[in-house]
C-alpha cells in the first residue's frame with residue numbers, strides 16, 4: 628500500500644500528547660514543527676499537517692487531510708461531517724457555564740436577558756435553547772474569563788480543566804454544557820478508498836500507550 632495518509636494535528640494543548648501517541652504507535656516526527664506546516668514522519672506512508680485547532684475538522688471534512696486529531700469542543704462547534712473512529716483518551720476537560728461568585732443564577736434581577744460571552748457561540752446557543760432559556764450570545768476569540776469583570780457579559784461558556792482560571796477571575800461553575808476530549812476524525816471518502824490503511828493506523832493507535 629503506497630497511498631499516503633495526511634493527518635492534521637492541532638497546534639496548542641493537544642499537539643504534544645498527539646505527537647506522543649503517534650510515537651507510541653511507532654510513527655515519529657520532529658516534535659518541534661517550527662514554521663513548517665507539512666511534516667514527514669518515520670513512516671513513509673504518513674505525513675502530518677499542523678494547523679490551528681479550529682481548522683483541523685475543516686481540512687478533514689474537505690479531504691485536504693485524510694485524518695485529524697481534534698477536541699470534541701471544536702468538532703461539535705463546527706458541526707463538521709466527518710467520522711469519529713477513535714477516542715484518544717487525552718485532552719479531557721469540560722465546557723461549562725460560569726458566572727461571578729455570588730451573582731444571580733439562573734435569573735437576573737428584573738428578569739433581564741443574560742449576555743453570555745464565549746468562543747463557542749453555536750454550542751452556547753444550543754445549550755440555552757434546549758433549556759428554553761433565552762440568552763444573548765456574544766462571540767469572542769479569547770480571554771473569555773474577563774468578560775463578566777468588564778461588564779461585557781453576565782456569564783461565560785468556556786473550557787475548564789483544573790478550574791484555576793475561573794477561580795482567579797472570581798467565577799464559579801454553574802452548569803456543564805458537555806464533556807470534552809481528543810478524538811481521531813476521518814474523512815468519509817478517504818476511509819472508503821484507503822480502508823486498509825485507516826484500519827491499520829487505528830489498530831496501531833489503539834495499542835499505543837501514548
Ligand code: AMP
Pocket residue numbers: 640641698718719720785786787788789790791792793
Ligand atoms: P484551567 O485553569 O486548568 O481550568 O484551564 C482553563 C483555561 O485553559 C481556559 O482558558 C481554557 O480555555 C483552557 N483550556 C482548558 N482545557 C483545555 C483544552 N483541553 N484545550 C484547550 N484549552 C483548554
